Amino acid sequence: MKVRMKSFAILRQFLPRETEVEIGDGSTVRDLLELLVKQAPPLAGELFNEKRELKDFVNILRNGRNIHFISGLDTPLSEGDLVALFPPAGGG
Amino acid sequence: MLSLVERERYLRQISLLGETGQERLRDAAVLIAGAGGLGSVCAQMCACAGFGKIRIVDKDVVERHNLNRQVLYAARDHGLFKVDVAARRLRENNPLISVEPVRKTITRESIGGLVKGIDVIIDGMDNYDARYLLDDAAFGEDLPFIHGAVNGFYGQVSSIIPGKTPCLHCIVPHPPPSGNVPILGVTVGTIGSIQVAEAIKLVTGLGKTMAGRMLLWDGLMGEAEVLPVARDPSCTRCNGKGVFP
Numbered sequence: 001m002k003v004r005m006k007s008f009a010i011l012r013q014f015l016p017r018e019t020e021v022e023i024g025d026g027s028t029v030r031d032l033l034e035l036l037v038k039q040a041p042p043l044a045g046e047l048f049n050e051k052r053e054l055k056d057f058v059n060i061l062r063n064g065r066n067i068h069f070i071s072g073l074d075t076p077l078s079e080g081d082l083v084a085l086f087p088p089a090g091g092g
Numbered sequence: 093m094l095s096l097v098e099r100e101r102y103l104r105q106i107s108l109l110g111e112t113g114q115e116r117l118r119d120a121a122v123l124i125a126g127a128g129g130l131g132s133v134c135a136q137m138c139a140c141a142g143f144g145k146i147r148i149v150d151k152d153v154v155e156r157h158n159l160n161r162q163v164l165y166a167a168r169d170h171g172l173f174k175v176d177v178a179a180r181r182l183r184e185n186n187p188l189i190s191v192e193p194v195r196k197t198i199t200r201e202s203i204g205g206l207v208k209g210i211d212v213i214i215d216g217m218d219n220y221d222a223r224y225l226l227d228d229a230a231f232g233e234d235l236p237f238i239h240g241a242v243n244g245f246y247g248q249v250s251s252i253i254p255g256k257t258p259c260l261h262c263i264v265p266h267p268p269p270s271g272n273v274p275i276l277g278v279t280v281g282t283i284g285s286i287q288v289a290e291a292i293k294l295v296t297g298l299g300k301t302m303a304g305r306m307l308l309w310d311g312l313m314g315e316a317e318v319l320p321v322a323r324d325p326s327c328t329r330c331n332g333k334g335v336f337p
Contacts (some may be wrong), residue, residue, distance in 0.1 A: 008116040008246075008308045008310065008317060009243070009246040009308070009310060011316075012247070012310065012312075012313055017313070017315060030273075036149065047138060048237075056265075056266035056267045057264075057267060057269070059264070059265075061250060061319060061322075064319065064321075064322055064326070065318040065322045066262075066265065066270075066322060068265050068266070068324070069262075069265075069322070069324045069325060069326075071220070080139070084319055086308060086319075087268060088241065088264045088267070088268055089241040089242050089243035089246050089247055089248050089273075090218070090219065090220060090243060090268040090269075090270065091129070091218050091241060091242045091243050091273040091274060091275050092126055092128050092129055092130045092131065092215070092216050092217050092218035092219075092239055092241060092242065092280075
């Protein structure tokens with residue numbers, strides 16, 4: 001299946017602004033991130049801690065909904081889903 | 093009614109806002125929470141636009157490393173309280189408005205007094221602990237809260253409206269690591285100006301605000317994106333109050 005992915009801010013150093021990703025049926029957000037990291041290994045340091053868990057401040061939206069409020073990295077993906085990755089800014 | 097002096101001063105924007113819009117700005121009180129990079133720009137833009145009352149809160153003094161981005165301060169202000177310098181500059185800029193400097197830290201104890209009599213809260217903070225306190229106060233007092241944050245060339249803006257939009261806890265459930273981040277004057281200039289544009293629209297009723305949406309600005313790549321923001325279904329702060337999904 002195909003899902004669309006958008007990335008912002010620091011993640012733009014490793015990922016295009018918007019791209020279509022071919023991924024196996026039944027994949028989760030974790031599978032998508034692993035695929036992206038395989039293509040751009042330095043991305044891992046921006047997304048994951050040393051236990052390979054998602055850094056909790058990285059916001060990932062599936063069709064506008066934060067995966068923190070769905071099933072985290074186990075959030076399932078479907079054909080045509082839009083996944084947006086952005087680490088929020090904190091300074092003022 | 094606007095005075096002759098007000099009509100002259102705001103001539104080039106009354107054609108946009110109307111006399112009623114300008115009167116609404118004059119009758120509005122805005123809290124600028126923080127007098128750093130974003131706060132400097134927001135306060136300056138609010139003063140120029142003619143918000144009738146500006147309360148600006150910060151506990152810090154001006155340091156040399158502030159001067160790359162905190163446009164209210166000059167080299168001679170080193171060591172002075174930011175809010176005192178800010179008040180002087182804003183009054184010089186626009187003597188028609190009232191400016192109230194408050195030398196305080198935003199805490200659970202101080203926040204109630206800081207939002208008293210205020211119509212709009214503008215986020216000029218550099219940490220999420222204080223931002224979440226402002227968000228709580230906004231929902232407690234039913235006040236719009238215009239969130240802004242920056243990091244390097246990047247920035248974000250969202251207008252948080254109790255009863256209509258998700259709260260900040262839903263939009264940013266886990267804050268980024270605290271600490272000093274790199275910041276450019278041009279980034280706070282961009283993001284702070286957009287925050288005040290939001291305040292002007294909220295007060296005058298013009299246009300469409302960033303309610304329920306977040307603007308992400310990437311000055312490095314010259315790109316902007318607007319994302320919808322959604323509530324945490326289990327949020328105890330805004331649950332049941334939001335009309336957005």
